[in-house]
Ligand SMILES: Nc1ncnc2c1ncn2[C@@H]1O[C@H](COP(=O)(O)OP(=O)(O)OP(=O)(O)O)[C@@H](O)[C@H]1O
């Protein structure tokens with residue numbers, strides 16, 4: 245049982261990143277590899293600010309801004325220097341590894357005896373319930389904000405940019421600027437996941453972001469499949485389904501591990517799992533042809 | 534007023550596949566004028582329109598709109614004057630957004646897209662009334678995705694989207710080339726009545742000489758990157774269709 249609760253909690257913490265990847269991949273059609281770096285960046289900043297005795301809530305803007313800077317760097321390299329988005333992301337991610345290491349000072353920092361976001365709610369005697377409630381409230385707020393943004397005039401412009409660049413240009417939208425803002429938002433959400441996971445696991449590790457983009461991608465693909473299957477049109481519900489995708493993804497991994505698979509295989513299993521999610525609809529399509 | 538002065542446009546300059554698309558084109562279009570452009574394939578019609586809209590930047594020469602020099606303005610900042618309908622009926626709208634979302638953006642063409650919710654009941658009603666004027670029955674499908682509509686329907690909506698915000702110039706590049714004859718007629722008639730109703734300056738490119746003969750207040754023929762004929766309203770009214778056909782003989 246404990247096992248699945250952990251998976252659900254991790255899924256919730258990572259769902260902010262899934263919302264970010266939903267924005268970069270589904271709204272802007274940009275495969276954004278910056279994720280690996282901006283996720284760790286969020287966790288690194290959380291660690292050093294805890295060491296500096298900042299309260300968990302107060303450091304949120306710093307985490308968001310750091311993620312936004314990482315994302316806009318990738319977008320600026322992509323749009324201004326006309327470099328492939330994938331390569332731009334890899335460049336920024338690689339650079340961030342050093343930045344993270346320098347900022348953190350060493351490769352692993354435990355967060356012990358700090359008052360995390362999760363300890364801010366003390367409604368139940370069982371601390372696990374408090375954790376889940378805190379995560380739910382936090383993700384609930386984030387999801388509402390993202391929903392609101394996507395529904396505003398600016399949000400419509402953002403959604404249109406990834407959908408029809410010819411149209412948006414003719415309607416007075418600076419597509420490059422939109423992409424920069426879009427990737428900034430996406431990566432602040434990703435950094436927020438780093439912030440949450442660091443507090444949930446009580447440590448920040450320089451390597452915690454390696455391959456995390458695949459987890460986010462898998463979550464979004466699961467969510468997207470459900471959105472298509474259930475024909476969900478409301479933005480709020482689409483985002484909620486993406487959150488579910490993130491939790492489902494972690495649950496599937498948890499089940500795999502509980503079957504006795506060596507955790508060293510985790511990344512390989514993650515990769516194969518995402519490959520399956522991507523390829524199953526195509527295989528079905530090929531059979532029909 | 535649009536003013537083009539000695540526009541040259543060279544694609545792939547200095548390379549083996551260099552193309553001179555426009556040679557020393559000067560053109561002034563006044564407010565309320567409805568200019569029709571005809572000309573063979575490759576004569577530079579689309580390039581001319583793209584230079585006005587900012588999709589392409591001229592190699593030399595200047596473009597000004599209402600006495601503002603816009604030669605170096607990117608396309609998105611010229612949209613405060615210009616609305617466009619593209620040859621590809623799918624280009625003017627975003628397929629994965631609803632009709633209403635598409636119209637919301639069109640209503641903000643000349644202004645900034647703010648972080649506030651603009652789709653209100655009043656706005657919905659306004660769009661519904663506008664779309665009802667098309668008589669296509671689309672006014673009750675505002676929440677449908679644009680991508681589910683036919684090319685003709687999308688082209689008609691693109692046209693209507695052009696007048697959701699203040700517009701001075703309407704650019705139509707073969708707007709009916711991909712449409713069946715009936716949709717084509719609807720789109721052109723709608724365009725014509727909107728141009729008159731809002732007193733727009735319009736430029737229409739077409740290969741259909743009958744349409745070129747029927748619509749517009751001025752007619753231009755382009756050949757090999759140059760304006761080869763320029764007929765004012767009176768001359769255009771006196772022009773017989775067979776004579777127009779002979780231009781292309
Ligand atoms: N992006 C481009 N790169 C290279 N050459 C181009 C480009 N766009 C247009 N051209 C060339 O410029 C010339 C004029 O093209 P343009 O599209 O303006 O013709 P058009 O009059 O619109 O023709 P059509 O009736 O076929 O639409 C052609 O020779 C074309 O091949």
Ligand SMILES: [Mg+2]
Pocket residue numbers: 578579580
């Ligand atoms: Mg053309």
